Amino acid sequence: xxxxxxxxxxxxxxxxxxxxxxxxxxxxxxxxxxxxxxxxxxxxxxxxxxxxxxxxxxxxxxxxxxxxxxxxxxxxxxxxxxxxxxxxxxxxxxxxxxxxxxxxxxxxxxxxxxxxxxxxxxxxxxxxxxxxxxxxxxxxxxxxxxxxxxxxxxxxxxxxxxxxxxxxxxxxxxxxxxxxxxxxxxxxxxxxxxxxxxxxxxxxxxxxxxxxx
Amino acid sequence: xxxxxxxxxxxxxxxxxxxxxxxxxxxxxxxxxxxxxxxxxxxxxxxxxxxxxxxxxxxxxxxxxxxxxxxxxxxxxxxxxxxxxxxxxxxxxxxxxxxxxxxxxxxxxxxxxxxxxxxxxxxxxxxxxxxxxxxxxxxxxxxxxxxxxxxxxxxxxxxxxxxxxxxxxxxxxxxxxxxxxxxxxxxxxxxxxxxxxxxxxxxxxxxxxxxxxxxxxxxxxxxxxxxxxxxxxxxxxxxxxxxxxxxxxxxxxxxxxxxxxxxxxxxxxxxxxxxxxxxxxxxxxxxxxxxxxxxxxxxxx
Numbered sequence: 198x199x200x201x202x203x204x205x206x207x208x209x210x211x212x213x214x215x216x217x218x219x220x221x222x223x224x225x226x227x228x229x230x231x232x233x234x235x236x237x238x239x240x241x242x243x244x245x246x247x248x249x250x251x252x253x254x255x256x257x258x259x260x261x262x263x264x265x266x267x268x269x270x271x272x273x274x275x276x277x278x279x280x281x282x283x284x285x286x287x288x289x290x291x292x293x294x295x296x297x298x299x300x301x302x303x304x305x306x307x308x309x310x311x312x313x314x315x316x317x318x319x320x321x322x323x324x325x326x327x328x329x330x331x332x333x334x335x336x337x338x339x340x341x342x343x344x345x346x347x348x349x350x351x352x353x354x355x356x357x358x359x360x361x362x363x364x365x366x367x368x369x370x371x372x373x374x375x376x377x378x379x380x381x382x383x384x385x386x387x388x389x390x391x392x393x394x395x396x397x398x399x400x401x402x403x404x405x406x407x408x409x410x
Numbered sequence: 411x412x413x414x415x416x417x418x419x420x421x422x423x424x425x426x427x428x429x430x431x432x433x434x435x436x437x438x439x440x441x442x443x444x445x446x447x448x449x450x451x452x453x454x455x456x457x458x459x460x461x462x463x464x465x466x467x468x469x470x471x472x473x474x475x476x477x478x479x480x481x482x483x484x485x486x487x488x489x490x491x492x493x494x495x496x497x498x499x500x501x502x503x504x505x506x507x508x509x510x511x512x513x514x515x516x517x518x519x520x521x522x523x524x525x526x527x528x529x530x531x532x533x534x535x536x537x538x539x540x541x542x543x544x545x546x547x548x549x550x551x552x553x554x555x556x557x558x559x560x561x562x563x564x565x566x567x568x569x570x571x572x573x574x575x576x577x578x579x580x581x582x583x584x585x586x587x588x589x590x591x592x593x594x595x596x597x598x599x600x601x602x603x604x605x606x607x608x609x610x611x612x613x614x615x616x617x618x619x620x621x622x623x624x625x626x627x628x629x630x631x632x633x634x635x636x637x638x639x640x641x642x643x644x645x646x647x648x649x650x651x652x653x654x655x656x657x658x659x660x661x662x663x664x665x666x667x668x669x670x671x672x673x674x675x676x677x678x679x680x681x682x683x684x685x686x687x688x689x690x691x692x693x694x695x696x697x698x699x700x701x702x703x704x705x706x707x708x709x710x711x
Contacts, residue, residue: 247466248463251463275451277444278450278451280453286628288630289626289634315467315470
């Protein structure tokens with residue numbers, strides 16, 4: 198465990214000494230819960246329509262696929278006209294695009310970012326590496342199947358897929374969301390133990406709470 | 411004192427019109443910015459969809475009481491600002507509470523939302539939020555200086571602090587507008603206007619690539635939707651003040667829509683041309699270029 202995560206005594210500006218336990222005090226450890234849909238079907242349909250037409254992507258590039266997302270903001274592809282926008286903070290994002298290979302070191306950050314996003318949240322695996330490891334199939338420090346660690350809603354195959362493929366993927370994602378089939382966040386909450394076990398198997402220096410949001 | 415109950419639905423109607431106009435106008439200005447960059451831009455109804463989506467998120471977390479109150483303060487700042495100035499001059503329906511408030515109150519309301527946001531974002535505990543807030547307060551304070559000077563110049567010129575009377579004094583042809591009777595004050599105020607519209611070159615407060623989005627970093631779902639609603643109301647309310655003080659006000663809705671659009675376009679026009687200032691650059695810029703104009707306008711009056 199890192200030094201800054203150990204329990205320590207801190208002296209406040211008013212001279213009072215108190216104990217700080219970073220893992221307990223700085224994070225919320227409550228496990229995720231399954232969030233039910235709205236009771237009235239029409240309302241849920243309206244929300245699903247709005248969610249599909251307003252996809253906010255977390256701007257977090259993990260592998261080489263990140264370079265394929267940048268052209269989408271430029272005049273040539275311009276994803277903004279489809280209601281797709283980039284948000285710089287996980288709190289406001291709905292869609293997490295895992296762009297390419299994911300090293301175990303990055304996986305840790307990806308998990309933390311994913312858990313800070315608000316339900317409902319979606320994950321797209323971009324490129325072959327997220328499906329079966331791709332060209333990193335025998336690498337010692339990349340994960341092979343993204344679906345073991347985070348609930349993936351949609352894969353976009355290719356090495357690398359072009360920006361057009363990403364746009365097509367966003368359109369498919371919209372159909373999934375509108376049909377109410379993109380319930381990855383609830384899946385994650387239901388199978389929380391299984392996902393955590395998988396994550397801890399590859400991340401050896403686990404120095405964060407099990408669920409941090 | 412008799413209370414006029416019909417004022418309440420009329421105020422709500424004003425608010426309804428302004429919220430919708432604000433949503434559409436924000437999207438339109440974003441579209442114009444996108445077209446300047448040769449992009450197609452967002453659909454015109456995108457802001458509505460974003461808002462429904464944010465209200466429809468299932469989970470949200472809190473960081474404490476001020477975290478709740480931040481967006482509420484911000485929204486009340488926008489709504490209060492809107493209701494205390496005459497939206498449509500000479501109209502009984504849309505003059506709202508303008509009899510009760512004067513310019514000083516309006517100036518206070520402009521700053522009120524920023525302060526509420528500072529408290530709320532401070533409670534969120536995110537370092538980027540703290541940086542964004544300190545930048546925002548520094549920048550808005552200096553941007554307020556030329557505006558406040560211009561407001562005092564206008565108040566001296568017309569010998570009144572009542573917004574309604576200032577608008578009344580400007581009626582009778584566009585040559586009566588403050589724009590032509592006191593151009594220095596208008597110039598100072600319009601430079602100050604740039605500083606509070608969150609568009610380049612003065613958008614370092616939210617600096618999306620550098621400090622991820624600044625003050626609202628931790629805000630999400632309903633909190634964010636509330637702030638989006640305010641982003642529709644507040645610029646319009648602020649522009650209404652500018653319109654009333656400097657551009658002769660509006661006596662009907664088409665004139666209102668047109669003038670507000672043109673004043674908003676001024677910030678977008680500057681925004682697509684100039685790159686972003688750092689905070690100390692923008693403060694220096696305001697102090698060197700805008701504040702002397704404001705002082706000159708007072709001296710000339």
